[in-house]
Amino acid sequence: MVYGEESRTRRAVTLSTLRGMRDRGEPIACLTAYDASFARRVDAAGVDLVLVGDSLGMVVQGHASTVPVNMDDMVYHTRLVARGLERAFLVADLPFLSYADPATALANSGRLMQQGGARMVKLEGTGAQAEIVAALAMNGIPVCAHLGLRPQAVEKMGGFRIQGRGEAAGEQMLADAHVLEQAGADLLLLECIPRHLAARIHAAVKVPVIGIGAGADVDGQILVLYDVLDITLGHKPRFAKNFMVGAPSIDAALRAYVQAVKTGEYPAVEHAFD
Numbered sequence: 001m002v003y004g005e006e007s008r009t010r011r012a013v014t015l016s017t018l019r020g021m022r023d024r025g026e027p028i029a030c031l032t033a034y035d036a037s038f039a040r041r042v043d044a045a046g047v048d049l050v051l052v053g054d055s056l057g058m059v060v061q062g063h064a065s066t067v068p069v070n071m072d073d074m075v076y077h078t079r080l081v082a083r084g085l086e087r088a089f090l091v092a093d094l095p096f097l098s099y100a101d102p103a104t105a106l107a108n109s110g111r112l113m114q115q116g117g118a119r120m121v122k123l124e125g126t127g128a129q130a131e132i133v134a135a136l137a138m139n140g141i142p143v144c145a146h147l148g149l150r151p152q153a154v155e156k157m158g159g160f161r162i163q164g165r166g167e168a169a170g171e172q173m174l175a176d177a178h179v180l181e182q183a184g185a186d187l188l189l190l191e192c193i194p195r196h197l198a199a200r201i202h203a204a205v206k207v208p209v210i211g212i213g214a215g216a217d218v219d220g221q222i223l224v225l226y227d228v229l230d231i232t233l234g235h236k237p238r239f240a241k242n243f244m245v246g247a248p249s250i251d252a253a254l255r256a257y258v259q260a261v262k263t264g265e266y267p268a269v270e271h272a273f274d
Ligand code: KIV
Pocket: 032, 051, 052, 053, 054, 055, 056, 093, 146, 189, 191, 212, 222, 223, 224
């Protein structure tokens, strides 16, 4: 029987693959992508998970935050990326206000999967989103819960700032991670938090944990593609690394990123927060 996914030559990464990688301690290399051409190169470089992040609002559309991104944007870019992938697991962001209640979250996740080709959706949350995660899980929709710095809440947080510093904030995030895992989240993504807190959250949950600015003691790393390839001008977050330095081509830079994640060379101490 040869149709669709099954005709592919390289074995596609699934949620089971990612769980197995966590169990074996094999680092998961993740990157964002927004179109088919970059998706093809990222996939060929050996990236395990590709996120169509709503960061596209900033790096592709030129907005100052991810807040203006809407569902049509996300479905469009997810569909483009899906066409470029052969092996990597495709995750798509639910944008600002697209998961404010379970019914809206279900309808919009359905669009990302059915129209876009995503295999998992990501939402930014705390324990307050448990009901939404549970509704998605109950309907067979894999969910990644994004904790820590939640860019869609940038106005509420008062800027792009490190989160989870101090005992009370750390305990709260640990509790949120538990609640979201219990509600049915299949993956956690921790952005911009102290590395010791990320390590505690990782030890406390069973699902794979991906970090960005969360240190090395998690199961995988993700970066914004345009930071890795040094495309975006202006301020770069501390955890971003330009892999074009010393690389003769885009493909070489992407392979260097994957290699650095797999060997534990990235993130180094200077990419993490205390
Ligand atoms: O939107 C995005 O690209 C993200 C990453 C920063 C993880 O959420």
